[in-house]
Ligand SMILES: [Zn+2]
């Protein structure tokens with residue numbers, strides 16, 4: 495709600511700890527509420543934010559635009575309107591679509607084995623950086639397949 499800032503919100507907005515926000519506010523001699531948490535109006539909230547603007551860790555220096563290709567979850571590379579992968583593909587083929595035929599349409603919604611990509615079925619590895627979908631059903635199918643025993647001796 496406009497005009498009502500709690501310490502927690504201010505700390506999060508300023509990117510500093512609640513403790514440091516509280517300490518600074520307390521040092522201003524502003525009248526404290528008799529009970530309950532500090533609620534600051536916009537004017538004071540701005541003072542707090544201005545105060546901590548200097549010390550707050552730098553945010554993302556420049557906003558990265560998402561890749562303009564539909565369905566692509568990467569961010570654009572440099573000043574391009576598309577991600578690195580699509581940029582390279584466009585350089586190579588003149589288009590951003592996969593050049594291997596019509597499969598790419600299906601690949602958006604289904605895994606190579608034909609399982610549907612639903613939120614429940616998709617999982618990602620941390621190393622995938624959120625860009626690559628993996629099919630849980632395929633993984634389950636693989637792990638439940640009895641492994642051929644390389645029996646020695
Ligand atoms: Zn892309």
Ligand SMILES: [Zn+2]
Nearest residue numbers: 605609629632
């Ligand atoms: Zn699958």
